[in-house]
Amino acid sequence: MDPFTNGVAQPSAPHTTVSADRPFKCTFLCFERPVVNIMVGGLHVAKVFNPFSCCSTILQILPPVASEIGGEGNIHPAMAAFMKARTVDSTVPFYTLEASSLQAAALCGPCPCGPCSRYVFDISDESGAKVGEMAKIWSRMCKECFGDADNFTLAFPEGCPPVLKVALTVSVVLADFLLFEDKDTDNSHGGHD
Numbered sequence: 318m319d320p321f322t323n324g325v326a327q328p329s330a331p332h333t334t335v336s337a338d339r340p341f342k343c344t345f346l347c348f349e350r351p352v353v354n355i356m357v358g359g360l361h362v363a364k365v366f367n368p369f370s371c372c373s374t375i376l377q378i379l380p381p382v383a384s385e386i387g388g389e390g391n392i393h394p395a396m397a398a399f400m401k402a403r404t405v406d407s408t409v410p411f412y413t414l415e416a417s418s419l420q421a422a423a424l425c426g427p428c429p430c431g432p433c434s435r436y437v438f439d440i441s442d443e444s445g446a447k448v449g450e451m452a453k454i455w456s457r458m459c460k461e462c463f464g465d466a467d468n469f470t471l472a473f474p475e476g477c478p479p480v481l482k483v484a485l486t487v488s489v490v491l492a493d494f495l496l497f498e499d500k501d502t503d504n505s506h507g508g509h510d
Contacts, residue, residue, distance in 0.1 A: 337356075365487055365488045365491050366410075411443065420436065428455060436496070449474040452469065471486065
């Protein structure tokens with residue numbers, strides 16, 4: 318998979334506010350699966366991981382691992398406080414987004430009407446309970462054929478801290494790159510391959 322680094326900056330801030338970095342991975346089945354590291358203000362917040370699955374697409378929002386990022390001092394304070402308050406093992410994902418490959422939109426492709434117009438990811442918390450939803454919404458046929466914009470909806474879980482809202486938003490970008498973007502290498506059409 319091609320690497321990318323995206324950043325969001327505020328005009329009043331001297332540095333990038335939010336950055337997402339996906340290093341190059343030569344993904345094959347369960348080997349070298351895609352991961353995106355998320356930082357806010359230069360400090361690690363979380364990572365989005367795409368584990369191997371045969372019949373569904375899964376994205377996991379995982380806590381930063383201090384040994385992988387150079388120590389506890391590189392973890393964002395809001396995330397460090399949230400991680401201390403957790404009562405489960407630190408390797409358990411904060412949230413898991415899962416989309417079945419057997420839903421209508423996956424089987425009948427992009428269609429602007431009916432059940433085929435939405436590709437849905439259920440968001441579950443660390444206990445496995447459904448707490449939100451992310452969906453790719455297909456637009457009118459002309460817009461899909463002649464445009465390069467994608468529409469997504471994201472219902473944040475109730476009580477979700479802002480740093481995890483950033484991670485969930487980055488998971489939308491990763492899902493778009495993994496599932497819905499053209500894989501061609503010609504960037505003359507204005508895409509971001």
